[in-house]
Amino acid sequence: MRSQRLILAAALAATAFAATLGTPSVASAEGYPDKPVKLVVPFPPGGITDVIARSLSNHAQQAMGQPMIVDNRPGGGGVIASDAVAKAPANGHTVLLAAIGQAVVNKHLFKKLPYDPSADLVPVSLIAQGPNVLVVNASSPYRTVADLLAAAKKSPQDLSFGTYGNGSSPHLQAALLMQRTGAAFTHVPYKGSAPAMNDLLGGQTTFMFDSLITSLQHIRAGKLRALAVTSPKRSALLPEVPTFAEAGVANFSFSAWYGIHVPGKTPPNVIERLRREIDEFAHTPAIARQFAEQGLELTSSSPADYARFLATEDKTWSAVIQQAGITID
Known part of the structure; x- marks a missing residue:
């Protein structure tokens, strides 16, 4: 499948990630790691988070001399994966590749989590x-956002949207769209992006908010029609597709983002070393270029800057969640 070829191509492009994920001691870089490193992903294989993880894994393994194992742990809105990392030893051998759900919104969705999101997981850096x-x-009759909204207002029970799960970023985007427009749609949650996409391609759901990198292949193949991009400006990869502002929906924009987190009490020197290696990964030209060609920008940040970014996102999406009444339990 083309998605699998994308994962393979991303992995083969990774050639220079001299990564060490650190240990709690001030050991020399040459002595680390002394066992495989686990990169925990909260979603099944095939989605954008998995694509990033496998590129990072391949890149890291070539330099580290130890395997970096991608551990896909879907389910529970990312709680299963987050809890596994939160309770892992703070020795740099277990890290989390988080999306907005795991990094920000779960604490607003669940009445009680099996870990303390503020203390048991600490931010390292944005990565993409x-x-x-x-x-x-x-084959859908809807050719514009206006078409979709008009149909939803007329017969809301007939239109549905698939997501990666309840409270996932596509769910939040659809909730925000409904809040901005007054339209109503039926939510169909899945355990990951791949099964949600399969049902959209099969005609079981009406629409989907998805990352550009995973939808682009289907758009170019003529299997999907793009109605709008969530960025403030049009994408160079889909110059003919309008923004939501251009499509008539004001004050609606969204950036899908991903970041690295480690267990609480991970020593500062480990976090700093990991941040430096993420920076090297993100600025390796071949890898950055390949992701950019698919609509995703690799990036990096300091732990402090990432923490401030998370605080801003928390303020925005907690309000959306509260207004929409989204809960998990």
């Missing part, structure tokens, strides 16, 4: 960000 796109099946 990019626009999402609202897509429908190519």
Whole structure:
């Protein structure tokens, strides 16, 4: 499948990630790591988070001399994966590749989590960000956002949207769209982006908010129709597709983003070493260029800057969640 080829191509492009994920002691870089490193992903294989993880894994393994194992742990809105990392030894051998759900919104969705999100997981760096796109099946009668909204207002029970799960970023984007427009849609949650996309391609759901990098192949193949991108400006990869502002929906934009977190009490020197290695990964030209060609920008940040970014996102999406009444339990 083309998604699998994308993962393989991203992995083969990784050639220079001299990564050590650190230990709690001030050991020399040459002595680390002394066992495989686990990179925990909260979603099944095939989605954008998995694509990033496998590129990072391949890149890291070549320099570290130890395997970096991608550990896909889907389910529970990312709580299963987050809890596994939160309770892992703070020795740099277990890290989390988080999306907005795990990094920000779960604490607003669950009445009680099995870990303390503020103390048991600490931010290291952003690693990637990019626009999402609202897509429908190519055979859909809806050719514009206005068409979709008009149909939803007329017969809301007939239109549905698939997401990666309850409270996931596509769910939040759809909730924000409904809040901005007054339209109503039926939510169909899945355990990951791949099964949600499969049902959209099969005509079981009406539309989906998805990352540009995973939808682009289907758009170019004529299987999906893009109605709007969530970025403030049009994407160079889809110059003919309008922004939501251009499509008539004001004050609506979203950037899909991903970041690295480690267990609480991970020593500062470990976090700093990991941040430096993420920076090297993000600025390796071949890898950055390949992701950019798919609509995703690799990036990096200091732990402090990432923490401030998370605080801003928390303020925005906690308000959306509260207004929409989204809960998990």
